[in-house]
Amino acid sequence: MELDERKLKILQAIIRTYLETGEPVGSRTISKYTDLNLSSATIRNEMSDLEELGYILQPYTSAGRIPSDKGYRLYVDTMMQEKVQEMDNIREQLEEKAGKMETLLQQVAKLLAVNTNYTTMVTKPKYQHKTLKFIQLTDVDERQLLAVVVIEGNIVKNKFIQLEKMPEKETILKLNIVLNTFLQGLDLTEINMAVLQKIKEQSGEYGPVISLILDAVAEAVAEEDDFEIYTSGTTNLLRYPELGDREKAAKLLETFEEKSQLTELIQDLSSQEEGKEHGIQVYIGEEAPLSAMQNCSMVTATYELEEGVYGKIGIVGPKRMDYEKVVSTLQTLMTELDSIFKRKS
Amino acid sequence: MELDERKLKILQAIIRTYLETGEPVGSRTISKYTDLNLSSATIRNEMSDLEELGYILQPYTSAGRIPSDKGYRLYVDTMMQEKVQEMDNIREQLEEKAGKMETLLQQVAKLLAVNTNYTTMVTKPKYQHKTLKFIQLTDVDERQLLAVVVIEGNIVKNKFIQLEKMPEKETILKLNIVLNTFLQGLDLTEINMAVLQKIKEQSGEYGPVISLILDAVAEAVAEEDDFEIYTSGTTNLLRYPELGDREKAAKLLETFEEKSQLTELIQDLSSQEEGKEHGIQVYIGEEAPLSAMQNCSMVTATYELEEGVYGKIGIVGPKRMDYEKVVSTLQTLMTELDSIFKRKS
DNA sequence: GTTAGCACTCGTTGATATGGAGTGCTAACA
DNA sequence: TGTTAGCACTCCATATCAACGAGTGCTAAC
Numbered sequence: 001m002e003l004d005e006r007k008l009k010i011l012q013a014i015i016r017t018y019l020e021t022g023e024p025v026g027s028r029t030i031s032k033y034t035d036l037n038l039s040s041a042t043i044r045n046e047m048s049d050l051e052e053l054g055y056i057l058q059p060y061t062s063a064g065r066i067p068s069d070k071g072y073r074l075y076v077d078t079m080m081q082e083k084v085q086e087m088d089n090i091r092e093q094l095e096e097k098a099g100k101m102e103t104l105l106q107q108v109a110k111l112l113a114v115n116t117n118y119t120t121m122v123t124k125p126k127y128q129h130k131t132l133k134f135i136q137l138t139d140v141d142e143r144q145l146l147a148v149v150v151i152e153g154n155i156v157k158n159k160f161i162q163l164e165k166m167p168e169k170e171t172i173l174k175l176n177i178v179l180n181t182f183l184q185g186l187d188l189t190e191i192n193m194a195v196l197q198k199i200k201e202q203s204g205e206y207g208p209v210i211s212l213i214l215d216a217v218a219e220a221v222a223e224e225d226d227f228e229i230y231t232s233g234t235t236n237l238l239r240y241p242e243l244g245d246r247e248k249a250a251k252l253l254e255t256f257e258e259k260s261q262l263t264e265l266i267q268d269l270s271s272q273e274e275g276k277e278h279g280i281q282v283y284i285g286e287e288a289p290l291s292a293m294q295n296c297s298m299v300t301a302t303y304e305l306e307e308g309v310y311g312k313i314g315i316v317g318p319k320r321m322d323y324e325k326v327v328s329t330l331q332t333l334m335t336e337l338d339s340i341f342k343r344k345s
Numbered sequence: 346m347e348l349d350e351r352k353l354k355i356l357q358a359i360i361r362t363y364l365e366t367g368e369p370v371g372s373r374t375i376s377k378y379t380d381l382n383l384s385s386a387t388i389r390n391e392m393s394d395l396e397e398l399g400y401i402l403q404p405y406t407s408a409g410r411i412p413s414d415k416g417y418r419l420y421v422d423t424m425m426q427e428k429v430q431e432m433d434n435i436r437e438q439l440e441e442k443a444g445k446m447e448t449l450l451q452q453v454a455k456l457l458a459v460n461t462n463y464t465t466m467v468t469k470p471k472y473q474h475k476t477l478k479f480i481q482l483t484d485v486d487e488r489q490l491l492a493v494v495v496i497e498g499n500i501v502k503n504k505f506i507q508l509e510k511m512p513e514k515e516t517i518l519k520l521n522i523v524l525n526t527f528l529q530g531l532d533l534t535e536i537n538m539a540v541l542q543k544i545k546e547q548s549g550e551y552g553p554v555i556s557l558i559l560d561a562v563a564e565a566v567a568e569e570d571d572f573e574i575y576t577s578g579t580t581n582l583l584r585y586p587e588l589g590d591r592e593k594a595a596k597l598l599e600t601f602e603e604k605s606q607l608t609e610l611i612q613d614l615s616s617q618e619e620g621k622e623h624g625i626q627v628y629i630g631e632e633a634p635l636s637a638m639q640n641c642s643m644v645t646a647t648y649e650l651e652e653g654v655y656g657k658i659g660i661v662g663p664k665r666m667d668y669e670k671v672v673s674t675l676q677t678l679m680t681e682l683d684s685i686f687k688r689k690s
Numbered sequence: 691g692t693t694a695g696c697a698c699t700c701g702t703t704g705a706t707a708t709g710g711a712g713t714g715c716t717a718a719c720a
Numbered sequence: 721t722g723t724t725a726g727c728a729c730t731c732c733a734t735a736t737c738a739a740c741g742a743g744t745g746c747t748a749a750c
Contacts (some may be wrong), residue, residue, distance in 0.1 A: 026743050039693050044744065062699045062744045134485055140478065140495055148493055158493070158501040234602055238595040240464055246373070246591070250583040257579055295658075371712050384724050389713065407713045409732045 003053070008079070009036060009056055010046050015067045015075045022242070022320055024064030067284040069319070073296070076282045076323055085328035087115055090336045102153075107228045108313065112333065113295075114231025116302045116326055118317035119256065123266055124228045125303075125311035127153055130188045132221070135179045137172055137213065145172075147213060149220045151188065153309065157220035161212050175210065178202070179217075187219050229266065230261050240318040243295050265290050266312055269300060280327055285319055297321045301330045303337050348398070350405065353424070354381060355391050356400055358413045359424075360420045367587070367665055369409030404659050414630045414664070416644070421627045421668055430673035432460055435681045446470075446500075451575045453658065457678065458578025461671055462603065463662035468611055469573045470648075470656035472498055474573050475533045477566070480524045482517050482558065492558060494565045498654065501563035506557050520555065523547070524562075534567050574611065575623045585663040588640050600637050611657050615646060625672055630664055646675045648682050 003011075017025045027043040030036075036043075047065055050056050055071035058064075069076070094107055105122045112120040118296050134150040146159040167175070182192060184197050196214045234256045238249055255261050268289050269281070283298045293316065300314040313333070315326050348356075358379045362370045372388040375381075381388075392410055395401050400416035412420065439452055450467045457465040479495040479616075490506040512520070527544050528536060541559045576599050581603045583594055613634050614626070628643045638661065645659040656676070660671050 024743085028743080040743090041693050041695090041745095042691085045692090048745080058744085060700065062700075062742080064743065090549065133481075136481075136483055138479075138481055138493075140499075142500070146493070146495065148483075148491070150491065154485075154489070156491065156503040156507055158503070160499055232602070235595045235598045238598070241591075246583050246586075246594075249591075250580045253583070255582045257577070298601050369712085373712080385712090386724050386726090390723090393714080403713085405731065407711080408732075409712065434725080499698095 010043060011050055011067075011071060012051075012075065012079050014047075014056060015071060015079075018066055019320055019322060024059055024066050027065040029064075030221050043053065048121060067319075069287070072284045072319060072323075076284070080324050080327065080329045082331070083324055085325060085332050087111075087265055087329060087332055089128065090333065091340070094336070094340060097339035102228075102230075105311075108233070108333070108337070109230045111199055112313070112315060113236065113328055116232070116315060116317070116322075117236050117239070117320065118176065118315050118326070119227055119231065119233045119236050121231045121256070121262060121266075121312075121314045121316070123263075123312045124230075125153075125305040125309045126146065126227050127151075127309050129308070130155075130184050132186050132188060132191065133219065135176070135183060137176055139166055139169070142166055145213070145312060147220070149217060151221075153305070157223060159216035159220050163212070167209060175213070178210075179213070184218070188273070190310065191221050206305050209320070227264050231256050231259070231262070233318050237316070240320075242320065248295075252292050252296070255290065261290070266314070267299075270312065280330055282323065282327070295319060297323075297329060299323070299326050301334055303334055305341050351381065352391055352395060354379065355388060356412075356416060357420065357424050359392075359395075359401060359410055360416060360424075360538075363411055363668060364665055369404055369411050372393050373411035374409075377574050381443070388402070409536070409589070412664075414632070417629045417664060421629070425669050425672065427673045427676070428669055430670060430677050432456075432674060432677055432681075435678065436685070439681070439685060444447060447573075447575075448599070450656075451577070454575045455578035456579065457658070457660060458675065460586070460674055461660060461662070461667075462578070462581050463660050463666065464576065464578045464581050466574055466576045466601070466607060466611075466659045466661070468608075468657045469575075470498075470650040470654045471572050472496075472654050475500075475569070476535070477528050477533060480521070480523070480528060480562065480673055481519055484517060486510055487511055488556070492561050492565070494562060496566075497570055498650075502568060504561035504565050506561050508554065508557070512554060524557075524558070528562070533569065534568050572608065574607050576607070582661075585665075587663050587665065591666065593637075593640075596637050596642070600635065606635070607628065611645075611659070615657065622656070627672070627674055640664060642668075644671050644675060646670070646679055648679055648686075650686050655680070 010030060014025045014032050017029060017033070027040040029034070030043045030047075031038055031040040035337050047056065051058065051065065051311055052072075054098045055066040055074060057068045059066060062148070087221055088222055090111065093111055094104065101124065105124060109122045112118075113121075132149065135152075136148045136150075138146045138148070138223075140146045140160070143163055143166065145163060146158045146167075147161060149157040149159070151157070156268045178199065182195070182202075196218060199214060222325060225257050234253055234298045237252055239245055243249055243252060265288070269283075280299060280301045285297065286294055288296065288298050291315055295318065297319045298314055299321075300312055304310055313330065315330070317326070346571075355375060358375050359370045362374060362378070371394055372385040375388045375392075376383055376385040389641065392401065395416075396403065396410065399413055400419060401410040402413045423588045435456065438456055439449065446469065448566070450469060454465045457463075457467075462565055475497045477494065478497055478499075481493045481495075483491045483493070484493045485505070488511065490508060492504045492506060494502040494504070523544065527540070527547075531540070541563060544559060545556060547659070579598055582588055582597055582601075587593055588597060610633070614628075625644060625646045631639055633641065633643050637671060640663065641661050642664045643659055643661045644666075645657055647655050647657055651657055658675065662671070662676065
């Protein structure tokens with residue numbers, strides 16, 4: 001048995017209706033509200049077939065039908081009509097805050113959450129190969145040095161170094177030169193113990209001081225490596241009863257509070273989809289590798305900050321999600337982000 | 346009618362029992378589980394009096410009694426026996442992360458949330474009069490200056506300044522001197538337009554450049570002024586059905602996601618309690634100035650980072666909160682924090 | 691292949707009954 | 721005068737039951 005034109009149309013109608021109402025869809029509804037001009041009895045026969053094929057299912061005997069994961073999948077892959085989603089004044093809303101990467105991303109998350117009524121997350125862009133741009137040591141007061149580390153993409157890390165005794169101004173100047181000579185332009189992943197050791201050896205008399213400094217630098221570099229994630233609209237998850245009782249909902253919300261789980265999730269996804277970085281991905285139900293999300297769907301997109309610098313945006317909601325709206329909202333947003341980033345650099 | 350010894354004992358027993366079970370307490374329960382050796386009938390008479398006095402109330406006729414806000418208040422003010430709350434390895438848990446103020450505070454919030462099963466928040470310490478410690482401009486690449494602003498308490502702000510044309514090295518050096526001469530040691534609140542204007546006037550030929558720089562400085566200073574807040578365990582709120590249905594719970598959670606509301610709340614509280622900075626405050630039900638928290642209680646404490654530098658820690662839970670545990674947990678934590686901070690400086 | 695008709699299923703809703711925890715009151719007791 | 725046993729009463733919680741209706745599957749006719 002195969003899916004002919006008519007079955008497709010019916011399936012589509014079922015899904016559309018279910019997305020709107022959230023209630024099992026009966027044969028009579030389909031019969032009345034499509035242009036197929038078929039009686040409910042005929043529709044029933046077709047629905048029975050569709051169920052056998054696994055595209056829809058009955059919550060219980062003699063209830064209407066709801067889409068199965070397989071049904072949603074087919075819908076998302078082949079039947080969605082993307083509508084152009086207007087989100088006026090995205091730009092205004094974003095650009096005010098565009099100064100700082102963190103606030104910008106937080107803002108993006110919020111904007112999406114407000115526009116879709118789902119829960120959103122945005123990861124900080126992950127530089128594949130970031131290089132160290134520049135280091136500077138300064139004496140802040142009698143006992144503290146401040147190390148400023150600038151990384152490609154204008155990410156700045158500050159570290160204070162407590163000292164017993166402050167070196168001479170001149171020494172600090174020298175140290176600055178040494179550090180930059182060795183480290184400037186290096187890929188962060190290359191800044192490892194071996195390199196640092198080498199500097200220590202070359203630094204002779206400043207040994208103890210430079211050791212402290214290098215520790216600080218290593219710390220700053222390591223810090224940049226873990227990637228952050230911003231979420232918004234988490235409470236929207238409570239709006240959808242189908243996501244489970246309080247217990248379940250709490251579990252799900254915890255996932256969003258405890259960002260480390262999300263981080264893993266996102267990394268998992270990234271590794272799966274090599275080669276199609278630019279697309280928009282839809283994960284339905286169990287396709288998402290996180291048990292708490294069994295009843296959810298997730299739509300993700302990858303944005304490009306600049307050549308080779310990617311971050312992810314994700315929207316999480318019930319399976320009964322307005323996929324069309326979400327996908328096109330994401331698309332609109334990506335375009336906007338692109339143009340904001342491109343213009344800046 | 347006054348509260349005699351016996352009434353107090355009964356009230357205390359009612360509250361204790363209710364805190365444990367969460368269910369209206371009947372006269373028979375009290376009669377059996379206190380050492381008063383009174384029949385349930387006598388207890389009933391006393392309870393009737395207590396209700397008239399406003400310390401307890403009946404959810405409905407012929408149900409047991411639950412404490413009223415007034416009852417809780419009396420309990421908290423006069424009847425609590427503080428138990429010493431052991432939280433072993435607080436120190437270990439905190440010190441690992443103690444390097445960075447933000448992670449430390451986030452960690453504190455989490456630790457409290459895990460220990461109490463309530464929702465917690467921690468504000469970043471607010472310096473009453475922070476002074477600017479030091480400014481430094483550096484040329485990062487051909488078109489960008491980096492301004493590093495260090496504020497009392499070793500808070501560092503970084504701002505990039507986009508330039509058409511990079512000034513000479515020498516000029517930058519001069520600018521550094523000028524900026525520090527004018528601004529070093531100034532209270533942040535004193536760094537206003539007037540002062541900046543004065544610098545502009547004195548800077549003659551560098552006019553346009555310095556104008557950009559001062560904007561950046563002003564921004565950095567302003568940024569430090571808004572104060573941040575860290576939360577943890579927000580989903581714990583879902584554990585307490587008495588906090589309302591999904592709708593209500595969502596509202597409450599939103600408050601915690603939307604930190605700006607919390608900020609206001611905390612500021613409100615701070616202004617109310619002039620002079621008793623060091624105490625632990627308990628706000629029961631409507632005493633907290635936030636409508637979403639009507640069914641909650643909140644316990645706050647003020648920690649002192651160093652002389653004159655205060656931050657707040659708050660725990661939010663249902664009115665039926667284990668006040669004794671919360672208060673003593675907070676007290677333990679304060680002591681620990683004190684010793685961590687003192688030792689560092 | 692399509693459709694009308696019909697018996698059947700099963701969740702939802704609302705009404706009704708039952709049980710029990712707890713009260714307030716009264717009368718008896720020390 | 722304070723305490724207590726006893727009892728009628730209230731009201732929630734829970735279970736039970738019937739009525740309803742949306743929806744199905746099947747059959748027979750078109």
